[in-house]
Every structure is written in C-alpha cells, then in structure tokens.
Amino acid sequence: MNTLAFDTCFGACSVAVTWATPEGPRGAFRFERLERGHAERLMPLIADAMSEAPFDFSALQRLVVTTGPGTFTGQRVGIAAARALSLATGAPVASLPSLAVMAHTAAHQLKGETAGKTLAAAVDARRGEIYVQFFSGPDLAALDEPLLTTPEDAARRLAGRDVVAVGSGSQLLADGARAKGLSISVRLATLEPDVRFVPEAAIPTDFGVPRPLYLRPPDAKPQDGASLARVS
Missing domain, CATH: 3.30.420.40 (ATPase, nucleotide binding domain)
Known part of the structure; x- marks a missing residue:
C-alpha cells in the first residue's frame, strides 16, 4: 500500500513514504531534530521523501499521522497537514499515538x-x-x-x-x-519518535478525521471580558 506517514509531536520531524514491490517493501525516509519550526520543515521533508517514491501524491492510498501526546503546536502542525493532504489526495487517514x-x-x-x-x-x-x-x-x-x-x-x-x-x-x-x-x-534519554520504524502491523486499519490527543489544557486563555459570544 502506498503510504505517507509523519510525526511532529515532540522534538523532531520524521517522514516515511513506503510502498510494495515484487521484491518486498521499499521506502524513503526523513528525520530531523528540531525544537521549533515544525510547520516550516514538515512539507519540505514530505516533498523530499516523496521525490524518491515511484508515484506522486495522487497515488497515495493511506496517510498516517501521530496525534499526541505532544506539544500543542507540534500536534496541530501534523494533524492540519494530514487533513489537508487527505482532502487533496482522497487518501484516508490513520492515527497513531506518538x-x-x-x-x-x-x-x-x-x-x-x-x-x-x-x-x-x-x-x-x-x-x-x-x-x-x-x-x-x-x-x-x-x-x-x-x-x-x-x-x-x-x-x-x-x-x-x-x-x-x-x-x-x-x-x-x-x-x-x-x-x-x-x-x-x-536508556536512550534523547530519543525522539521516528515513523520509519513503525511496522505495517502496528498501523491502525480504522480511518477517520485525526484529532489531537491533548492531555493538558492549553495555557493560553481569553482575557477576562474579551471572549466573543459563540454564533449559533
């Protein structure tokens, strides 16, 4: 199955593009450590990995994204990218815990x-x-x-x-x-997740709209008296 998987939840971006061949599974992988800047680096890393695949985005059959836990920004970056790519390609999305x-x-x-x-x-x-x-x-x-x-x-x-x-x-x-x-x-105190090491059997087979796994409420809150009324 032509798959694009990626993670942006913690201190790295990782991307894996995998596909099947008569000789066995093949893939293109990218991994980059970074404390911030996930939004700027994710799509270039995806494009770089996809350039090695024998198909383009329209031939993707599955997207896989980590949904958390993680940093608020990191989670949102990955999930927003997965939703956008799913809309553009028609590929369904599977979610993985970081x-x-x-x-x-x-x-x-x-x-x-x-x-x-x-x-x-x-x-x-x-x-x-x-x-x-x-x-x-x-x-x-x-x-x-x-x-x-x-x-x-x-x-x-x-x-x-x-x-x-x-x-x-x-x-x-x-x-x-x-x-x-x-x-x-x-062991491995500086370890970051890398989606290239997730085996096929560990990828969920149920698809849906990915949603962030927030285990902590956001720090940012509206100022007293500054929140806007919800439109019904």
Whole structure:
C-alpha cells in the first residue's frame, strides 16, 4: 500500500513514504531534530521523501499521522497537514499515538534488550509531570492509554515489573521509582519518535478525521471580558 506517514509531536520531524514491490517493501525516509519550526520543515521533508517514491501524491492510498501526546503546536502542525493532504489526495487517514512510535523506535535501536521486559516511553512534560505509556511483548502491545502524570505515580504502576524506560522523561521516571524503592533501567534519554520504524502491523486499519490527543489544557486563555459570544 502506498503510504505517507509523519510525526511532529515532540522534538523532531520524521517522514516515511513506503510502498510494495515484487521484491518486498521499499521506502524513503526523513528525520530531523528540531525544537521549533515544525510547520516550516514538515512539507519540505514530505516533498523530499516523496521525490524518491515511484508515484506522486495522487497515488497515495493511506496517510498516517501521530496525534499526541505532544506539544500543542507540534500536534496541530501534523494533524492540519494530514487533513489537508487527505482532502487533496482522497487518501484516508490513520492515527497513531506518538508514544507508540517512540516505543517502536526504541525497540529498533535497542534490538533484543527489551525482550521479556516492560518498555516505558516517557517524555518530560515539565511542571513535575511526564507523558508516559507502557508496552510489552514482541509486538509492543500497549498496556494502557497515554498518560500525563507524575513520575512517582507512573512508577507505582510499574511495581513488580522489569522495566526499561526511554525518552526525555526516562530519568524522571527512574527517580520516581527509586523514591518508592523500585529500580528502572534508563536508556536512550534523547530519543525522539521516528515513523520509519513503525511496522505495517502496528498501523491502525480504522480511518477517520485525526484529532489531537491533548492531555493538558492549553495555557493560553481569553482575557477576562474579551471572549466573543459563540454564533449559533
């Protein structure tokens, strides 16, 4: 299936264009770390990857986008691009949690180190909290939904498990575990999600309008008395 997938949720942009051939699956991939500027870089990275594919945008059969958790701007950039491309090409959109993409990226880099263990994808969400999701098994089945919680609460959920934590929140999670007398192995503390490592079997088969997974309310609020009445 001709697929375009991309992620802009955290500190990187990643793009994967994949297609089938008689010799097996093929793809073109782009990955760029950046703290900001996702809106400016995403479409050039998509165009660059698509230039290597043996088809154009009109032949896309599926779009895949990460919907969060993540930064508010990053989530909106990716989802807006997916909606626009879907309208332009007619390709349906599948949604992926950003932490699931991070887990698959970690599993690829760590090879067999996560076998038989719980993999915790954790990202520093500031304010003493982390975004975190737990995975297990060779197919990295999600053990729960993505969470916004304190490292201590996340560690409590992992009691009795052999855990490898990855991502910018991994050390915070390990510190929270230590406070509760638990031990967590920390790896790949600078890891960012990369959609090239998401296997075909992990892509959802249900399609729909992608919606952001906001786990924290926005900081920006209308000034008192400045909000406009809704038009019915």
